[in-house]
Amino acid sequence: MLVSEQAHAKINLALHITGRRADGYHELDSIVAFAGVADVVTIAPAESESLNTTGPFAGDLPRDGTNSVLSAWRLLDGFSRQRGAALTPVKFNLEKNLPVASGVGGGSADAAAALRGLVRLFDLSISGQDLNELALQLGADVPVCLLQKSSRMTGIGEIVEPIALELPEGIVLVNPRIPASTPKVFESLNLQCGQSHGAAIGNVYDIESWRNDLTAPAVALVPEIADVVGSLIFQPDTVCSRMSGSGATCFGLFASLENAQIAAAAIAEKHPHWWVVATTLL
Numbered sequence: 001m002l003v004s005e006q007a008h009a010k011i012n013l014a015l016h017i018t019g020r021r022a023d024g025y026h027e028l029d030s031i032v033a034f035a036g037v038a039d040v041v042t043i044a045p046a047e048s049e050s051l052n053t054t055g056p057f058a059g060d061l062p063r064d065g066t067n068s069v070l071s072a073w074r075l076l077d078g079f080s081r082q083r084g085a086a087l088t089p090v091k092f093n094l095e096k097n098l099p100v101a102s103g104v105g106g107g108s109a110d111a112a113a114a115l116r117g118l119v120r121l122f123d124l125s126i127s128g129q130d131l132n133e134l135a136l137q138l139g140a141d142v143p144v145c146l147l148q149k150s151s152r153m154t155g156i157g158e159i160v161e162p163i164a165l166e167l168p169e170g171i172v173l174v175n176p177r178i179p180a181s182t183p184k185v186f187e188s189l190n191l192q193c194g195q196s197h198g199a200a201i202g203n204v205y206d207i208e209s210w211r212n213d214l215t216a217p218a219v220a221l222v223p224e225i226a227d228v229v230g231s232l233i234f235q236p237d238t239v240c241s242r243m244s245g246s247g248a249t250c251f252g253l254f255a256s257l258e259n260a261q262i263a264a265a266a267i268a269e270k271h272p273h274w275w276v277v278a279t280t281l282l
C-alpha cells in the first residue's frame with residue numbers, strides 16, 4: 001500500500017499582526033487560501049524510517065536530517081505509543097516543488113500532508129481535535145494546512161474557520177529565490193511581549209482593505225521583495241498583489257488563469273532567475 005498527499009502552497013491573502021503574546025508568539029488575523037501548485041508527499045511501509053527527496057527544490061532542504069515530514073511521523077508515533085500501538089516504520093518521498101523558506105507554507109504544508117497520509121495509511125482513528133493539536137505542535141500554520149481550505153486564521157494560527165470567498169480565478173506566485181527566515185522576519189517587527197500592533201481584518205470580503213504586516217520587516221531583510229511586488233503591481237490585469245506569509249514569495253490575483261499566464265510569462269521573461277508560476281486558487 002502506498003499513499004500520496006498533495007501539500008498545496010498556502011497563500012496568506014491577508015496577514016494582520018495584532019499583537020505579541022507573553023510567550024513571544026505573535027497574534028494574527030489572516031485570510032488563507034491554497035493554490036494549485038504543490039509538494040507531493042508519498043508514504044509506504046518499510047523496514048526502517050527514511051526520507052527521499054526529489055523535485056526542483058530538493059537541493060535547498062536543510063541537510064541536517066531535520067524535516068517537517070519526519071517530525072510529523074515522530075509526533076504521531078509518540079501519540080500512538082501513548083495509546084499502546086506504535087506506528088510501524090515508513091519510507092517517505094517528498095517531491096519538493098515549492099521554494100524552501102518562501103512564505104507559502106512549504107514545511108508546514110508538508111507536515112500536514114504527512115499527518116493526513118499517515119492517518120490514511122494506518123487507518124488511525126484519531127479525533128479531529130487531537131490531530132489539530134498535534135498539527136499545532138509542528139508549527140503555527142500546520143492546522144490550516146491540515147484543512148487545506150480557504151480559511152480565516154486567528155490566535156497564533158490555531159483557530160481556523162473555513163470561509164467561503166469569491167476570489168479571482170488566477171494567481172501568479174513570484175519568488176526571487178532568496179530565503180526569508182520566518183523567526184527573523186517576526187523578530188524584525190520589534191514588538192515587545194504583551195504589546196498590541198495593527199487592527200484586525202475589518203471586512204473579510206474586501207480584499208483591497210487587507211494587508212500583510214510582515215512586508216516592511218521582510219523587505220528590510222530581503223530588499224528584492226520590493227522588486228517582486230512591483231513586478232506584479234505593474235502587470236496590466238492585476239486585481240491585487242501582496243506578499244505571502246513572511247515572504248519572500250509575493251502573489252498577484254487575476255480575473256482568469258489566462259490573464260495570470262500572460263502576466264507570469266512577462267515577469268519570467270524580464271527576470272529569468274526568479275521562480276514564477278501561474279495557477280488557480282483551489
Ligand code: C5P
Pocket residue numbers: 024025026027028108138139140141155156157182183186
Ligand atoms: O510555528 P512556526 O514554526 O511556523 O513559526 C516559526 C517561527 O515564527 C516561530 O518560532 C516564531 O518565532 C515565529 N512565529 C510567531 N508567531 C506566529 C507564528 C510564528 O512569532 N504566530
